[in-house]
Amino acid sequence: MIDWTFTPASLWTLVGVLLILSELALPGVIAVFFGLAALIVALLLFFNLPLDPPAQILLFGVLGAALLLLARNRLKPWFRGQVETGGVGSEVLPDGTRATAQADFERGVGVVLLNGVRWNAESSDPIRAGDPVWLSGRRGLVLLVRATPPTDSKT
Incomplete structure (x- = not known):
């Protein structure tokens, strides 16, 4: 026993x-x-x-x-875990950071995947599902993205 x-x-x-x-x-x-x-x-x-x-x-x-x-x-x-923050406590997401469109943008509005997180996004560029996009700014919880990678001024 x-x-x-x-x-x-x-x-x-x-x-x-x-x-x-x-x-x-x-x-x-x-x-x-x-x-x-x-x-x-x-x-x-x-x-x-x-x-x-x-x-x-x-x-x-x-x-x-x-x-x-x-x-x-x-x-x-x-x-x-640690989150790098900017001066006002918001998460730092540098311009030029690459993300992926999750669906076709309609009227400039869509969703992107960045670091495993889905974000609402806006763009004046035509973007289709699966396209790479690059961060160009942020307005609150909405990412501003563009369809073209940033140009490197050093080259």
């Missing part, structure tokens, strides 16, 4: 893993630090450090809070 009893170290390991995995469903870059704290408590128990349950809970809370306060701002970009 299988022995399904848990040791305190295995319970803390389970709690730690579940907290770290919960970060995928509820991203806030908080649960991961408490998950790490639970894994540290599990590691201490694994090496037979004598901790009674109230001490384990206290250590878990203190470690989780300390990790959160000391490391969150440094590690947050690893979990959320």
Whole structure:
């Protein structure tokens, strides 16, 4: 028969893993630090450090809070990614960036795919589905595109 009893170290390991995995469903870059704290408590128990349950809970809370306060701002970009922004907080999309038209533009309006994201776009050029387009500007969430690549003034 299988022995399904848990040791305190295995319970803390389970709690730690579940907290770290919960970060995928509820991203806030908080649960991961408490998950790490639970894994540290599990590691201490694994090496037979004598901790009674109230001490384990206290250590878990203190470690989780300390990790959160000391490391969150440094590690947050690893979990959320970084977006290069311009002066007013908007994502930087340089002129001349290449995208692909997703459908024929009708009356100068269409949709383009840029870096895996669909954007509403406008152009005075005739553009058909699948055509490459180049960014010439931006107005809010609408990209301004053209059908011809930018000319390189250095050549």
